Structure formats: structure tokens, C-alpha cells
Amino acid sequence: MGQAIQSALNPTGIQAARISDLYWLMFWTSTVVYVAVLIALTVAIWRGRRSDAGEPSRATAAKWVTAATAISIVTLIGLLFASVATGRAMGSLSTENALGIEVVGYQWWWSVKYKNPTPSLEVTTANELHVPVGRPIAISLKAFDVIHSFWVPNLHGKVDLIPGRENLITLQVDRAGVYRGQCAEYCGLQHAHMAFNIIAEESDAFERWLTAQRTPAPPPSSPELTSGLAVVERGPCQMCHTIRGTTAGGRFGPDLTHVATRSTLASGTVPNTPDALTSWIKDPQHIKPGTKMPSTGLSEQELQALVAYLQTLK
Amino acid sequence: MHSSTGRPVSHERWRLAALWSGLLAGPSVALMLQEFNYVMSYVACETRQTWFLHVATVVAVAIVGAVAVFAWRASDGHPLEDEHPTHPLEDETRRQRTRWMSGFGVALSLLSILVILSMEVPVIVLRTCQ
């Protein structure tokens, strides 16, 4: 299964590890039960081929059925205990000193905000979460439009984002790396293309990243870049997108202040390369049919300037 | 309406009630307890207490246990003689059916008690607000 960056069977966080342990317990129990029942069935059928095998007496049969039922009851109650105990353990992850993130689901992308008591230190990005390794993370989940579900199988199970409610998921990454998550609740046309990455790094690398994200977009340093910014500010982009440090302050699309640092476009649909960016801006409906991003009808020149400018948003 | 055996009809009514409640009461109580627990889990979180959930379990087990006993005891005794005797085999049919309903009620009640007790597991293991 590839590099298993989106797999419940490759846990890299304590929560997913606990679930994975429970899974293997249930898997092996189930396997034993399955094999035992099929063996019993086979023996039952096999005995019929022997001419001397008669019907077992009702009493004998009743004894066996009762025994099998009793074993089932004990096994099931054991599994119930295991399940609830796992739930209790997962709830014990301390949220003190946790990193607070707010994720809002939109059709079909993720807005990510790093909370801070000082509003000016808050950071908004999209479709990509950077998190420190070994520190609990408390993510509050909200939905802008319809129900979505936040799911990074390597780290935890899924929790829904529901309009009018706020949910919480607490997790912790124990191994640095890039993990992939995906919306798990059907949310309309492009439910298939609503992925995101979680980049788990050591805490100093994470702090560096966070500090960098807090800075506004750098001013354009060449005439081409200036005209690129002009396309943003005067064209249709600013109606939906925000680029801090410019006049673009739209709220319906991803924050683009540091878009060039991100690895994918359109919520994990295509890799973030200049070519992909160009064709995405040119005809988003071709790459992600139904996306709320309209075709903008920019001229070839404007498009080039715009892409060049966006490339500088590091 | 009196039966020809002289057994009062009210006794027969009780027996019927016992048999039918055996068929219906156990699982119904289990389901009601579940809804009660579900609603009260919010209260449990607010007040950080779970004693009422335990009490509900005990009450539910007591009710279903009583029903089981009730159904069990309804199996003995002889059925009424038929008011419109048309079928030669009816007496035996009734006796078998009464025993069957009684056994059915007892078994279903026991299973219901198991379900009720299983719902106690989360109350014991989990903390009130998770």
C-alpha cells in the first residue's frame, strides 16, 4: 500500500496505536471464531457421509449449543470491555499544554487556523497542518457548509465537522513524517478531492515554520511580480482569497499568504508546481469539476504574472 | 364468562398477562433503559455523578427478573377447557403453547438482563465526560 501514509495499520501516534492494538485483538479473536465455526460446520457435514453417523440426541446437541453460546457471551463481553477500555485510554490524552488548532471544512477544502491568545499571532493556512512531534494537539472542528469528516488514519480515527456544532479531536504524533488525511463524510461533488497533509516535525522546526507563517506576504520585488499582485488585488482573486500584507481579504477560499510553501493545490488534488498552478488557475473546473473556484478568464500575460507572484509567497 | 372447570376467568387473565409480558417486557425494558441512559449521560457529565445510571440498571434488572419469574410460573396449571370445542387436539395444543410461551418469556427475559448488564459496562469503565 504505497508508503502507508494514509493507513490505520501503520500508526504513528498514540491514539492510532491504541486503536490498532484493539483492531488486532478483535482480528485474531474473530479469526479464531471464524475458523472454529467453519470447522464445526465441516465436521457436521462430514459426519453425514458416514453411514453409521446418526442424528445426535437432542440433549447432546442442546448441550453443545449451550456451551457455544456461553463461550460467545463471554468472548463478546470481553471484547466490549476491551473496546470501552480503549475508549477510556484514548480520552486520557492530556490537553494541557496542547497545541490548539481550528479546522473548518469547506466544500472542498480545509481552512486551518493556529490559535493564539494574541490575535495578531494567529496563523491561517489551508489544506496542510504542520505539527510538532510528541506534543498533544487539540483540534477543534467546525463546518462552513455541509458535514465533513477529519481523518488522518495514521494518527487517529475520524471526527465529523458539523454545521452549528464544534467538535474536538485530540491526538499526538510520535514519529516525524508526512501523513495524509482525507474527508471521510460524503460532502458533495468533490468529496473525492478533499485531502490534506499533516507534516509532523521536531518542535524547533515546527516553531520556525510557525514564525515564518506569521509574517505577511513579501512585497513584489520586480515589475512582473507587481503586475501579478495587481491581478490579485484588482481581479477576481481577492473576492475569495486572503493574502496578508495585501488588500486581498476574501473569506471563501484558502488563505494564500504562504501558498508557495504548501505541497499541493486544490486540497491535495495536484502537486504544487508552477505548471500545475497555471493550469489550475486557468481552468479549475477541468482539474476538479464542480470546485467553487471559477475560471477567471485571465489573459496569458496576466496568468504568467500571477503565477510568478504566487510563487514568491513563501 | 366462566370456564367449565370453574377456574375464575381472572386467573386466566393473569396467566395471559404473564405470558405476553414475558414475550414483550424484557427487551422493551432494555430499550427504555438504553434511551434513559443515553439521555442521562448528559446529566452525568454535568453533575459528574453516575449513581442514577446504576440505580436504573438495578431497577431494570428487577423488573425483567420479576417478569421472568411471572412467565415461568405461568407454565404450570391446566389450560381452560375450550369454549367452542371444535378441535380434538386443542387441549394438547394449548398446553404445549402455554409451556412454549412461558419458556420463551423466561429466555427472552434472561437475554434482556444480559443486555441490560452489558450497558452497565461503559458506566463502570468510562469517565463521565469523554
Next chain:
Amino acid sequence: MSRPAIDVSELPPLAFGHRGIVWWATMGVIAIEGAMFVLVMVTYLYLKGRSPHWPPGFFPPDLRWGTLNTIVLLASTVPNQFAKSAAEKFDLRGARFWLVVALAFALAFNIIRIFEFRTLNVWWDSNAYGSVTWTLLGLHTTHILTDFIDSCVLAGVLYFGPVKASLMVDLSENSLYWYFVVLAWLPIYALIYWAPRLA
């Protein structure tokens, strides 16, 4: 023909209550409709539980018409009971007389219902409280109207024919259904009119 036989030629052609087919059909409908009433009532309580104020931003419904209608509905059980027992005694004259009286009650109820809707003090599209209140009252009204029309048809048959003795069973079970509609109203009344006051 040496096999033993059970001779059923002397059995009657109809039976009232749980011995009859119509009773079971009626009970089936009652179970379904009862489940629906319960579910809408649960929906009401659910939405109430999620709202910090109840009713949220509106005056509770006026008590006057709703309470009057409750009395009318309870009183209507009397002619229905007379109609039912007349039917079960094969007293066709009495049955149709009492059915018409019961119809008069139902008609009065439906007219008062219009005033009830007008004094709910909320519209269905105002908020979720309004939606569920209207739905609850609307669902009950649908049942009252349906049974009203049903009883009208029955009365029509009783007066103009053709009729059969088995019609008496239908008449008897029609009253049963009416009792259900009356009984169902009581918790609905409590919810619509008193839940907003006690909250």
C-alpha cells in the same frame, strides 16, 4: 373421506374486537400512526433540549382554543361509544344516529382547530420551534380530518346503502380509531400548550 374433519359450517360470519380482521388492520394503522406521533413528539423534545430558551423568542400559544378543543375531543368519545355499542348490538338506527352526532363533534373540532393554528403565535418558517409546533398540530389535524372523512363515508353508506351486517364491525373499529386520535391528542396538547409555559 376417511380422514377426520373439523366442521366449521356453524361458525358466525363476523366478529368484533380482536377476533376480527378489521380490528387488526386498525391496530396496525394505530401502531404506525402512534409511532409517528411519538417520533414527532421526541423531535419536539429534542429541539427543545437544544435550545436555551423555549419558546425561543415567541409567546407560547394561546391556551383558550386548544383547551376548548381538548374538551370537545374528550366529549366526542361519548357519542362514539354509543355508536360503537349500538353497532355491536346490531342496532343500525342507533348506530347511525350516534355516528352523526360524533360527526358533529368532529366538525366542531375541525373548525376550532383553525383558530388554534391562528393563535400559535409563531409561523412554521420562523424557526425550528415554529416548524415542530406546526408539524405536530398539522399531523394531528391530518388524522382528525382523515377520520372525519372516513366517518362521513361510513355515515353515507349507513343512510344510502347498500349495506351488510359486517358493516357493523367497520363502524365499531372506526370508533376505536377515533379513541386513538383522542388519546394521541392529550400528550400533543401538553407539549404544544404547556411545554413552552413550564420551560
Next chain:
Amino acid sequence: MSAETDQLAATWQDPPGLLGWFSAVDHKTIGIRFIVTAFGFFILGGLEAATMRLQLARPDNGLIGPDLYNQIFTMHGTTMMFLFAVPLVLAFGVYFVPLMVGARAMALPRLLAFGYWIYLFGGIFLYVMFALNIGPDQGWFSYVPLAGPEYGIGKRADVWAQLITFTEVSGLIVAICLVTTIFKLRAPGMSLNRIPLFVWSELVTSFMVIFAMPSVMIASTTLILDRLVGTHFYNPADGGDPILWQHLFWFFGHPEVYIIFLPAQGIMSMLLSTFSHRPVFGHQALMLSLTATAFIGFGVWVHHMFATGLPQLGISFFTAASIMIVIPTGVQIFCWIATLWGARIRYDTPMLYALAFFVIFIIGGLTGVMLASVPLDLQVHDTFFVVAHLHYVLIGGSVFPLLGGFHYWFPKMTGRMLSERLGKIAFALLFIGFNLTFFPQHVLGLHGMPRRVYTYPENMGWGTLNLLASTGAVTMFIALCIYLANVIISRRSGAIAGENPWDAPTLEWTTSSPPPAYNFSPLPTVTGTDPVWEHTDEVPIVVGVASECREVLVTHVMDAEPDHKKEWPEPSIWPLWTALVITGLFIGSIFTPWAVVVGAIPATFAMVGWFWPKRGQSPEALIRRLEAGDHPPLEQVL
């Protein structure tokens, strides 16, 4: 005897001609129509599944776009649940319950006919809308707000909501007919404990229908109100709540699974008993299991909502119930194995389907335990693991026994045997294809593939297993084509079946194949659970039921003692008219709420036409007769 059966046939036959065809009320006629229609929708739903599998066969596939894919998976789920599975399990009941309880007819026959027409029209309506590109696209579960007024564009969600109304009305009607038949029309001697297991399963299923389906009726009605007249049930901005929808939907939705599953368990018992030629072991335990499952089935619905963030203590009560519901199913399986223990089994095709049940369904049951666990469910919920689980349960637990049951009862319905050769080929291919399709999906889900995605990127590494699954789907498709061909060929030229080709124990096998319009003559009585195997000659028959008019023997609920003889309704065209009018009302209401008001007028007329007696005497004449004491003695009637 012959004169009497001629007379009976004349009395009970559906009327001839086209009008007669539309007026039919014979439960066997209606049952066949239900079965054929349901299999028709099964083919459509299967084609939709095949299309999805083709799209998913390789990553980044462009065969069909997201809009069509979303419509197709919604249509697939909706069709299989509402137009195939539930109607089919009830349809077997419609055809066989009256025969298995030894009744002359089904209770409330006109209502039954109406139920069929409403079902047919609802299904046609859905597919016409789909053809017009207004097919629902919000999933068979129709979560709000995606299906709500703001995000569910056009009429698509309304089409879904109204289809629900159609099918629920139909399902509820059939349930009432079945309950009444089972309680009141059993042959003398068939006390509750002697009810055949299939009949018992239909009884508890009907009760589940009666208490579960109102929930989805309320849900779909409030959804349509939100969309059409601006109510706010599901709008969080005005006091509504999207979770309310999920509660209402799943309070129906999970019992629905058992509605589909339980009758198949009834069929399993029949098949295992017949082909091992033994009374099933633990008749009472099996009845108990069916009943317990039906009850506990109402206490598990929240396990579809574990990921919604509800408090863990509250949802864990549903974990407990979802795990405990395994016990009765386990008891069933143990009893069946005890039935087979050392028996001389005949491996005819129906029995192969029954044996396949064990191999497939138990996997689904065990993954069901995993899904009942809150933490584990958070991982696998809404992934292909669940897709695999539910197909193992529904196809293994229900479709296999149903296909086996169809094989088993085909001779009874048509008088001809299905070909064993074709039957076994179809079975083998279906068994292989099924496992090939769905087993890999467990792995896909665990490796992160969510459900309801129209495509997936290549670098996820899901391609191989998806291709395998798609290959399996093609195999299943071929298998079902062979099955269908077998039905078509054998219908014309299969071997003549005779009354009881399998030497089966229950009453439906004591009458001719296909059964006459009047089902039995003479009417039977029973003394045990397996009447055919229990010295039939000494068991009495029933005499004294009229043959010149539609007279049916009504018996008591518990012990089935004869109680009275009721005159049965004649065939009538009015159910059809009423269904047409109601169909107009339902469809119109998608476009304007006034359709309900306007439609109510012809609907009233149609129902008056239906219920107004066609024969009888003038009221005055009857009063004179009654006053003269010409009615049954009161003590007999009351």
C-alpha cells in the same frame, strides 16, 4: 371433490382480461408481481454497481464524472435498499405466508394490491427522474445540510424524499397484511409455537417495519418541508440540528438492515431443514433469536453516528447493544450446525446457497463487532471496510439465502424446476465473484480508502486491490446473467415439479404447483411444525367453508382455533385508481405544496369508490331484518 374445486376456482380466480389483470387481488398474483419487480430493480441496481466498479477499476479514471458517479451510488443504495431488498423479503412473505399457514387467501387483499401499485409507481418515478438527470445525488442516507434547501440543488433531494414516501407506504401496508394474516388466518392447530420459522421471521420483520419505517417517513417529510415550505428542522442557524436527521434516519436505517436480514434467516431454516431432511434443531431457540434480534435491532442505531462527536459514555450504550445482538445470531448458527450434524445432506443448488451463508455471513458478523466498537469504528467508519462489511452481511446474510430461496420455491411458483446445472454454475461464479469483489475492500478501508469517492490518486497504492474488486464485480455480473437465463429457460422448459419436489415439510408443499387460486382444498390443519413429515392422513381437515362465495376461515391468535368465517373482498380496480391518484399527489408535492391539497380531492373520491359497498341491501331492509333478529346470535359474535 372435483365439483367443489371447480367451484372454488371459479370463486377465487382473478377476473380475466386486461381490466381483470389490473383488478387482481390474489396474493400469489401480487406476490409474483412484487418478486418480478424487485428483481427488475435488482438488475438496475446491479448495473449501477458494475458501473461504479468500472470507474474505480483504476486510479484517476475518467469513465464517469463526479456528478454522474454521485447519482449512481445514491441510486444503487436507494434501489437496493428500498426497491429491491425490502420489497423482495416482504414479497416472499406475500406469496408464501398464506400458503405456509394453510390459509385460503391473504388478509386485506385490496390493500395489498394498492401497496404493490404504489411501490411500482414509486420505482418508475425514481428511474424516470434519474433518466432526466434529476436522480438523487446526496447518498441513500441523504444527510442534511447536503440534502437540505441550501446545498441540495434542484429537485434531486426531493425526488429521493418522495421515493421514500412511496416505498414506505407500500412496505407498511404489506406489513399490516402480513401481521393480520399470520395472526388470524392460520390453519387450525397452528398455535404460535408451531408457526414455521419463515412465517415467524416475516411476522417479526413486519413488526419491525411497523415501528421503524415511521421514523424515515417523519425524516423525509420534514426534509421536504425544510426544502419546500421553509421549515427549519435541520437548519442550525434557526434552532434546527443536522444530527436530528441522523437520529431519525438511523432509527429506521439500522432496523432496516434486520428487516432485510431476518426473513432470509427464516429461509435459511427452511432450506437447512429440507435438504438435511430433519426438523430444524431448536425451533423455539430460533424463534427466540429472530424475536430478540428484532427487539435489540432498535437499540443499535447510534453506531452509525460514532464519529459525530456525541459524548462517549452515551454512545457506548449502543456499543453494548450492538455487541449483544450477536448472541441471538450466534445461537441461530449453532442451532443450524446442530441441525446439519451427521445429516444426509442433499447438495441441490438451494442448499449450496444456504451453506455459502455460513462462509460469507460470519465474516460480516465479525466485522460487525468491530464496527460496534467506538474507537475502532472511528477508523473504519465511512471507508471501504464498511462497504465490505455491509455487503458481506447483506449479500451473504440476505441475498444468498434469498437467491437460494428463489431456487427452492421456483417450482412451487411455476410448476417447473430450475436447471441444477446452470444453477450450480451461477452459484459457483457468484460465490467466487462476491469474495473477489468485497474481500479486498476490507484491506482498502484499513489502508485509508474512504467510501463514496469517484476516484483516487495513483500514488495511494489502492489500484491493484480495486482492480481485483472490479474483476470480481464482472464475475458476479456474469453469474447473475446465468441465473437470470436459467429462470427464463426453465420457466418454459424446466422439468415438471410436482407437488413437493424437495420432500419439504411445510404446508405450501401440500398443494399443487403452482397452487390453485384457492390455495387448498380441503383446508388443512396441523399438529406440529413440519406437517408434511407428520403423518398427514391422521390429521383432520376442515369442512364447512363455502366454495360458492369468497369465504375465509378466521382463527384465534394464539392457538388458531376456528373462530368465524368472513366474506373476503372481491377483485377491484379501485386500488389501482387510488394508487394513480396518490402517485400524482406525491409527485406534484415536489413542485408545490398545493398539490397535497388539490390531490386530496381526487384521492378522497378514489377511496370512497374503493370502500363503498358494491352489494348488499338497502339500510331500511337491513334494519327490518336485524330487528327481526336475523343476525348471528350475539354471544357468537362478541
